[in-house]
Amino acid sequence: MPLQKARMSIIGEPKPIPPTGDAVSPSSSGSSVTGAQPRRLVVDAQHISLTFETADGRVDALADVNLGVADGEFVSFIGPSGCGKTTMLRVIADLQQPTSGTLLVNGMTAENARLARSYGYVFQAPALFPWRTIEKNLKLPLEIMGFSESEQTIRAERYLAMVNLKGFERKFPWQLSGGMQQRVSIARALSFDPAMLLMDEPFGALDEIVRDHLNEQLLQLWKSMGKTVLFVTHSIPEAVFLSTKIVVMSPRPGRIIDVIDCDFPADRSLEIRETPEFLKIAQRVRNGLRAGHSYDE
């Protein structure tokens, strides 16, 4: 019995926590990814454009981007540098504001969604606070959001276990490898139980083996938690392996040129990358990328 209880506390249904503003959506972790009923849109972007004025003139980072992401989806953004995939993620996170267009995140404006702590953000670098131990790093967002001391400890323990870093509580970031640090930053992003996980090339700085390993772990996490994940990547295999939907983008101006649905079985393993279905989708992504590039050079 205690064993089962412990399991439940790790991958069990996330309890709704006041500051995450989950009142709109009953948590959907129970439902399977391929549920038949139409699902609520977590991200609803209409005609989003964003232009920068730089010294070299206007840059259209995003031009008329339309995107809908349903609850519980795993959406990858893929495209060459400068295609606006990171910008799109930052706009959703309210780290940047679009020049025009309407954007609803979790049913609210992007700013309100941020204030309601609707998402956890994972950058390419772990961005851990070097003067805090791993446990204290995990507790940082919880401290800021006013969780009680005991709740902080429970959650730090739960989410460290979830990314297989039990026993590293008292270590400082520099004592961990790059991959471990990135796992801490993922745990930190999940610790306050946001509705969405926004990941900006989280594994881009890691080597191939670690990356494969973390991809599998992330897939497991996503399956068990049922959160919506928005994932920016450069890697076609990574995008195809992880996603339920792949958004192919193209630069100058940054825009979406293809949206590819991808429904591999939930319990897929890395071997799936050798199957014809996988290669077919990867080929379509590659074609999309190439088409986006063609007018360029």
Next chain:
Amino acid sequence: MTSSSLALRVRAPSAFRQAVVERYVPVVTMVLALIAIWYVAAVAMNWTLVRDGFEREETPYAVSDVLAGTMDAARPLLPAPHQVINAFVDGVFGYPPLAPRSLIYHSLVTLSATFLGFILGALFGIALALIIVHSRVLERSLLPWIICSQMVPVLALAPIFIVVLGAIGLQGLLPKSIISAYLCFFPIAIGMVKGFTSPDPLQVELMRTWSATPRQVLWKLRWPASVPYLFASLKVAITISLIGAIVAELPTGGEAGIGARLLAGSYYGQTIQIWAALVAAAVLASSLIGIVGLIERGVNHRMGAH
């Protein structure tokens, strides 16, 4: 450097001895060389003084007499090292600690002004840095004045401070501390502006994604991130505040303190006393830096530095 550390690893048995040699030989050599130069200079500078003394008294003298005389003149131009050391040791141990001739007494007087000035200056410097970091407008309007404040020689300012503060009834410790604070706030303000803006942009954005309040960003990110800068500037500031306190003692007419001791020494041509007071100031300065360094090590250890 690399080649010698490689060699260390190869010859393990002698590694310890070699480490000691590598560490202390250069220091000891340098000290001995300086002392030797000092003695030579003392002989050269005091020579005419001593020889004229013999000639005035019309006593016959040999070269060796003059040489010996340069080593223990009562008011030499440049006292020999052993004279300075003797005067310093005598000043520290020769009197009860609170006697007016005790260097300990004078050091304590100067130290109290130094500490108060240092604390005032540190608080003021950190407050200024906070204001500057949080407002572009204030940065532009304040920074030129802050820099100007340090371009006026403190020796010119100190009497003005003493007179003005004396006129409004402030005397003794506080005016000295204010002059000391006036000097030492500067490196702290500059260092902390750098420190408060040192966090990684990603860390700042993370705080934003968590909707942290400005106060939370300050206490949980900017303040801890600025700790290395804080200690670097505190080390500079504490010696500067000692200098400020000593300089502030000069125009007060010199009742007590290292500065008063220097002033009295120069009034009466007591060069040995001046040098002994200088040694006391140097010892104080290095112990103050040492204390700050120790605190820094403790804090770094708690903050997980490796």
